[in-house]
Amino acid sequence: xxxxxxxxxxxxxxxxxxxxxxxxxxxxxxxxxxxxxxxxxxxxxxxxxxxxxxxxxxxxxxxxxxxxxxxxxxxxxxxxxxxxxxxxxxxxxxxxxxxxxxxxxxxxxxxxxxxxxxxxxxxxxxxxxxxxxxxxxxxxxxxxxxxxxxxxxxxxxxxxxxxxxxxxxxxxxxxxxxxxxxxxxxxxxxxxxxxxxxxxxxxxxxxxxxxxxxxxxxxxxxxxxxxxxxxxxxxxx
Amino acid sequence: xxxxxxxxxxxxxxxxxxxxxxxxxxxxxxxxxxxxxxxxxxxxxxxxxxxxxxxxxxxxxxxxxxxxxxxxxxxxxxxxxxxxxxxxxxxxxxxxxxxxxxxxxxxxxxxxxxxxxxxxxxxxxxxxxxxxxxxxxxxxxxxxxxxxxxxxxxxxxxxxxxxxxxxxxxxxxxxxxxxxxxxxxxxxxxxxxxxxxxxxxxxxxxxxxxxxxxxxxxxxxxxxxxxxxxxxxxxxxxxxxxxxxxxxxxxxxxxxxxxxxxxxxxxxxxxxxxxxxxxxxxxxxxxxxxxxxxxxxxxxxxxxxxxxxxxxxxxxxxxxxxxxxxxxxxxxxxxxxxxxxxxxxxxxxxxxxxxxxxxxxxxxxxxxxxxxxxxxxxxxxxxxxxxxxxxxxxxxxxxxxxxxxxxxxxxxxxxxxxxxxxxxxxxxxxxxxxxxxxxxxxxxxxxxxxxxxxxxxxxxxxxxxxxxxxxxxxxxxxxxxxxxxxxxxxxxxxxxxxxxxxxxxxxxxxxxxxxxxxxxxxxxxxxxxxxxxxxxxxxxxxxxxxxxxxxxxxxxxxxxxxxxxxxxxxxxxxxxxxxxxxxxxxxxxxxxxxxxxxxxxxxxxxxxxxxxxxxxxxxxxxxxxxxxxxxxxxxxxxxxxxxxxxxxxxxxxxxxxxxxxxxxxxx
Numbered sequence: 001x002x003x004x005x006x007x008x009x010x011x012x013x014x015x016x017x018x019x020x021x022x023x024x025x026x027x028x029x030x031x032x033x034x035x036x037x038x039x040x041x042x043x044x045x046x047x048x049x050x051x052x053x054x055x056x057x058x059x060x061x062x063x064x065x066x067x068x069x070x071x072x073x074x075x076x077x078x079x080x081x082x083x084x085x086x087x088x089x090x091x092x093x094x095x096x097x098x099x100x101x102x103x104x105x106x107x108x109x110x111x112x113x114x115x116x117x118x119x120x121x122x123x124x125x126x127x128x129x130x131x132x133x134x135x136x137x138x139x140x141x142x143x144x145x146x147x148x149x150x151x152x153x154x155x156x157x158x159x160x161x162x163x164x165x166x167x168x169x170x171x172x173x174x175x176x177x178x179x180x181x182x183x184x185x186x187x188x189x190x191x192x193x194x195x196x197x198x199x200x201x202x203x204x205x206x207x208x209x210x211x212x213x214x215x216x217x218x219x220x221x222x223x224x225x226x227x228x229x230x231x232x233x234x235x236x237x
Numbered sequence: 238x239x240x241x242x243x244x245x246x247x248x249x250x251x252x253x254x255x256x257x258x259x260x261x262x263x264x265x266x267x268x269x270x271x272x273x274x275x276x277x278x279x280x281x282x283x284x285x286x287x288x289x290x291x292x293x294x295x296x297x298x299x300x301x302x303x304x305x306x307x308x309x310x311x312x313x314x315x316x317x318x319x320x321x322x323x324x325x326x327x328x329x330x331x332x333x334x335x336x337x338x339x340x341x342x343x344x345x346x347x348x349x350x351x352x353x354x355x356x357x358x359x360x361x362x363x364x365x366x367x368x369x370x371x372x373x374x375x376x377x378x379x380x381x382x383x384x385x386x387x388x389x390x391x392x393x394x395x396x397x398x399x400x401x402x403x404x405x406x407x408x409x410x411x412x413x414x415x416x417x418x419x420x421x422x423x424x425x426x427x428x429x430x431x432x433x434x435x436x437x438x439x440x441x442x443x444x445x446x447x448x449x450x451x452x453x454x455x456x457x458x459x460x461x462x463x464x465x466x467x468x469x470x471x472x473x474x475x476x477x478x479x480x481x482x483x484x485x486x487x488x489x490x491x492x493x494x495x496x497x498x499x500x501x502x503x504x505x506x507x508x509x510x511x512x513x514x515x516x517x518x519x520x521x522x523x524x525x526x527x528x529x530x531x532x533x534x535x536x537x538x539x540x541x542x543x544x545x546x547x548x549x550x551x552x553x554x555x556x557x558x559x560x561x562x563x564x565x566x567x568x569x570x571x572x573x574x575x576x577x578x579x580x581x582x583x584x585x586x587x588x589x590x591x592x593x594x595x596x597x598x599x600x601x602x603x604x605x606x607x608x609x610x611x612x613x614x615x616x617x618x619x620x621x622x623x624x625x626x627x628x629x630x631x632x633x634x635x636x637x638x639x640x641x642x643x644x645x646x647x648x649x650x651x652x653x654x655x656x657x658x659x660x661x662x663x664x665x666x667x668x669x670x671x672x673x674x675x676x677x678x679x680x681x682x683x684x685x686x687x688x689x690x691x692x693x694x695x696x697x698x699x700x701x702x703x704x705x706x707x708x709x710x711x712x713x714x715x716x717x718x719x720x721x722x723x724x725x726x727x728x729x730x731x732x733x734x735x736x737x738x739x740x741x742x743x744x745x746x747x748x749x750x751x752x753x754x755x756x757x758x759x760x761x762x763x764x765x766x767x768x769x770x771x772x773x774x775x776x777x778x779x780x781x782x783x784x785x786x787x788x789x790x791x792x793x794x795x796x797x798x799x800x801x802x803x804x805x806x807x808x809x810x811x812x813x814x815x816x817x818x819x820x821x822x823x824x825x826x827x828x829x830x831x832x833x834x835x836x837x838x839x840x841x842x843x844x845x846x847x848x849x850x851x852x853x854x855x856x857x858x859x860x861x862x863x864x865x866x867x868x869x870x871x872x873x874x875x876x877x878x879x880x881x882x883x884x885x886x887x888x889x890x891x892x893x894x895x896x897x898x899x900x901x902x903x904x
Contacts, residue, residue: 025550029812030805033447044303047726062444062805091740095483122802125480139645152456159457195451196442236445 034059035236040189042203042232049228050075063091068100072107080107085116096121103134110174112136126150143171156193160203164184171212176220178212191234200233249497253571260424260537272809273752279397280423280757287899289880290407290502290509291322294329301341302348302394302404309498309505313580314433316403317344317394321696323503324427325392325406332387332413338380339860340372344399347371350380351395352408353565353842354549358380359882359903362844364395367883384845387412388549389425389523398436401891405429407522417780418545420571423521424512426594428562428584430531431505437784438829438891443491443804450493453588453613454485478549486616488801488836489758492530494591496873499531499595501584506607510595516576520597523547523569532587532838532865534760536567536769537580537597538608542570544772546877548861552779560585561757565889568772581605587759587838589613594893600900604761614759620836622746633882641725698807723788724855726753726873727830732794737810737834743800752870753852757838774850774865774872778857783849785877789828792873793819796832796867797839797888806888813898819886821878821903830873833866839893840865843901849875863889878903 036057043051046164054071072082087101096119103114118132125148134142146164153159165184168177189203206227209217214224240419300319307323308318318900319325330336342348349371351363361382365371372378387410394404402832407425424639432439442449463472479486504510514520522542526533536542536559544555548570552572561570574580574597582595596604719727755761756771763769799806808816821827829848831841840863841848847860851873857873881903888897 003409029814030445031441033441033444042812091803095802104275122483123765124483126483132286152454154456155452156269196446 005075006066017216026197029211030061032057032059032061038234039233039234040232042201042205043228044205044230046073046228049077052230058089060089065089065097067101082107087116087118089120092119093121095114095123098134103129103222108175112140114140114142123147126188139169140172143167153190158191158193159200160187160189160190160191160201168213173216176216178216182211182213183207183209188234197237198233198235200232203230203232204228240293246369247489257560264764271540283605287760289512290324290327290427292329293320296334297337298328299338299339300325300350301343301625302350302897303343304688307403307570309431309500309747310433312433316496317348317399317599318403319350319406322406323403324429325404327407327409328342328392328424329669330384330408330410331860332384332613335381335383339377340380341377342372342374345374346399347373347396348399348404349378349394349396349542350392350404351844352390352392354379354390354567355382356357356365356385356845356847359845359880362884364844364885367741367885374397376571379623385783386410386549387416388546388551389569391427391525391565391567392526392551393527395590398440398529398891400527401430401432401436403429405527407523407525407527411903417551418569418571419519420469421518422507422514422523425502425523425525426510426582426584426595427500427525427534428503428529428531428535429500429503429526430492430500430586431500432496433820434496435551436529436891439492439496442568443480443892447491447802447804448485448488450491451485451488452493452495453487453489455487455592458480461512470550478621478623481898482621483802484621484836487613488616489588490532490586490590491804491837491890493588495587497591499528499533499586499591499593500585500840501582501595504593504595506520506591510582511601512597513601514574514576514597514599516584516831519571519641521569521571522582525567525832526564528564530564532561532563532840533584533593534587534611535582535584536560538605539578540572540574540580542572544875545569545571547777547859548863549612550860552782552859553857554779555772555776556770556872557565557769557772557776559760561865563838563889564891565840565842569685569791572597577603579603580603580605581607583608585610586615589759608879611759613762616758616868617874619750620758620868621744622749622834636815647794652799656885665871720789722784722855723826723828723875724783724851725853726851727792727794727828727871729794731828731871732834733796735781735836737798738811739794740803741800741805742798742810742834743806744836745796745798746869746871748867749832751832752833752865752867752872755867755870757867775852776788777850777852777859779853780857785826785849785862785875787877788825791825792828792830794830794832796834799835799893800896801836804892806893808897808899812896814885815898818900818902821876821901823881823903824880825880827878828873828874828875830866830871831866832871833868836868837890837893838865838867838879839897840889841887842885842889843884844875845880845882845901845903846878849877851875 017110017198019181038055040054042094050073052073057068059063060066067087068084083103083105084099085103089099099118101117101119105112114134114136116132116134120130123129127149129147130144144166148160148162151159153206154168166182168182170179185207187203187205189201191199191201193199209224217224247844302319303321305316305318305321306313316323340350347365349363349365359368359554363369371447392406392408395399407427409425498505501510511578526537539559540710542558544557544560546552548567560568576599580600582597586591592610594607603787669673732751737745754773756773756774760771763771796809844861848862848864849858850861850864852859864872864874884901886899886901887894
C-alpha cells in the first residue's frame, strides 16, 4: 500500500511539473490546489459527552487527488478514538471518485491497519455518499457507508441530516467489535454559514450498537445507545 | 452624410481624489439592493463628477502597464492599469492609418495586450504563446499594424487574470469613408465587473465549491411554496429531472454580485457615470462588455434604442427596448433623448445579482430614477438541451382522439430544431385528424432532415384533410443532409464524440435548440410581460452585402463542454492543454457550428478572422468577433480563413478560458 501511495505522489508531482511548464494564453486551467475541511468539530452539551471531530483534506488536481480523512473523539484518557486514512483519489465519472489507500485506527489500542477501497461522490438527488471497504490483517474485513444531505432553509441556514453504518466481517474481541452490522448512527445538524468557510451549528447525534457489538458493550457495562445534543462548527479553507 | 464627433471628455479627476470621495458612498451588497428603486443621490453626484473615459488619439501611443491601488467597495485593492487608468485609456484610431503602440510592462509578471476584434497580423495579436512571447517584466513591446476597419472595439490583457483586475480599454475607429450612422455625439459605455478578491482566489474557490458565489439556490421554502402552487406530484416531477442530473436550475452565473461590483466606465453604481446631451441631438452609445465573467442586459427606460452596429460592424438598424451583451461583445445604439429629461442607462447582470448605471441627461442636476432589477431567471429543461428529447411524445395517447383543433401555427422552428424529434412512438390509431393545420409552420431552409415520421402508427386514421400544402419548404433551399446553404446554418446531425464521455463532462445536449431567435434566459418573457422588444441574433443583418458569398466547403462541429460540479471546462470534452490545434486551409470558407452542452451561456471569440453569424439572410450575413452560445443550444457561423498564422479561439468568460480554448492554425 505504501508503494501505491508513493506512486500516486510521484504521479502528482510529475503532473505538477508538466503543468507549470506549459505555455498558457489564459491561465493555468488545472492548478495544484488544497482544501482542508473540518466537517465537524463539536462538544456534547452534557459534561459527560465526548468532544468529537471529523476532517478531510485533499491536495491535487481536478481529477486526481491525495486525500486525508480523519475522525476521532475524546472523552477521557481511557476513552479515545482516532483513525486516519490516506487515499489516492481518481475520478471515474462526472460525480464519482474511486479512492484507495490505507487506514490506521490508532485508538483504542491495539491499533488496526487496513487497506481501503472506496467511492465518494454525489448521488442523484444530491446525496453526498462515502462508501468504503476495508481489508485488514488476519483477514479482517469491514465496510462503512455514510450519506449526507443538505437542506437549505435559507441560503445560509442549512440543515444537514446524515447517517452512517458500519459492518465487520468477523469478531474483534479486543476492541469489542462483533461481526455483522455493528453500529448505526444518525445526526441532524443546523448550521449557519456566516461566510461560506465558517459555520457554527447545533445538532443532535444518535448512535446505536447492534448485534454482537452490542453484546460486547453490554458485557462491559456500557450503553448500547447514546443520544447527545452538540454544539460545534464547520470550517474549510 | 453628416458625421460629427463631439466627445467632450468631462473634467478629469485623479483616481485618488475619486477614491476619497467614494468612501462616503460605500454600500454593502444588501444596501445596494435597497438603492434599486431610489433616484441617484443628487447631492452626492453634484459633489463628485463621475469619471469619464480619458482618450488618446493619433498614430503613436505609449501605454504603460502598472499596479495601482483602487477603491470601489470601501476597501482598497490592487488593480492592473494602463497609464494609471481603469478602464485603460480610450484609443481613437482612423481607418487606413498605421498605428504604433509601445506597451511597457511595469508589472512583476508577464503581460500582454490583445486588440479584440481587430484584423491584424498574427504576431501583433498579443496572445502569449501564439506567435508572440508576451511582454516580460520591464520590457516594452511595439505593436504596429494598419487599421483595416472602423467601429467600436476594445483591448485587454491576454495574460493570466489581468483582465479581471482592470486591464481593459476601449477602441473607437473612425471610418475612412462617411459614417453611415448619423449622430451628433457619442459616448463609450464600458461595462465591467470588479472584485476585491484576487482572481486566482476566485478560481480556486470555484474549484473547491462550484456554487460558492451562488446565493440563489432553491430552498425548502421554495419547495413548499411550489407544492402549494402546483401540488406535490407536479412539484416532485418538475424537480426530479434536475435532482437526477444533480444540477441546479438557479445556476446562472459562476461568479455573482456577491463578490462583484459592476462598473460603468469605471464608476460603481453608487456614483453612476453621467453623460450630457443637448437639444435635438442624436446620441450614439458604444456599449462594450469588458467584464471578466458577467453578461449584462441593457436598457434605457423611456427610450427606444436603434442598434446600428454589433462588434464594430454596421448592421441594418433594429429598434429595440433591451439587449443582452455577452462578455467581449460590443453594440452601438443611437438614441434620441428629449431635452429637459434624464435617462437611466441600466445594465443588470444576467443573474440579477447586481447592476451598474449611468445617467444621461440634458441638465446635470436632473437624475433619472434607477429601475428595479427584473425577476431572477430560472433555467428550464430546454436549457439542458432537452427541448425536444425531453418532450416525450411516446406517452402521448391519441388513440381515437380528435385532433381537429390542434394548432401548430405558433411553433417556431427556424434554424433546424427538429432533427432530434422522434415521433416514432406516437400512437395515433383510429384518430381523426381532418383539420390539423400545419400551414403556418415556418421551416425555412429545409430543416427536417432528421425528422422521422416513418414509424408513426396511424392505423386507420383519416388524414385526408391534413393540409401540408402551405408548409413553406423552399425546395431550392432544402438540402437533404450535410451542409446547408450559407446563411442558414447547419443541417448536420448533432454528434457527441467519444472524448465527450468521461468524468470531465456532466451534460450533453441531445436535442439542442437554435440559439438564433431566443433572446436568452431571463429575457424570454420580456415582450409579453413588460412589452419590451429584446434583440435576438435573428434580428441582426449586416448593413453591407455578404463579403464572401461562397458556400462553405466543410463544417466543424464543436461542443462546448464542462463539469460544473468540478468546475472544469473544455471543448469536445478536451481541455486546451490536451488539445490538438484546429486547422483551417488558407482561403477556405468553412462553417463552425457550436453546440453548447452546458447550462452556461458562453461567449465564443475567434481571433484574427470574422465570425459571420448565419442569421437567415445569405445576402447580409453580419460579421461578429464574439458569439453568445446559449445553454443547450447550437449556433453556426461562417469563417473565411484569410489570415495565416496561429490564432486563439476561446470562451471569453475568464474562468472558462483556460480549458475552453483552442489554437487555430491557418496554413
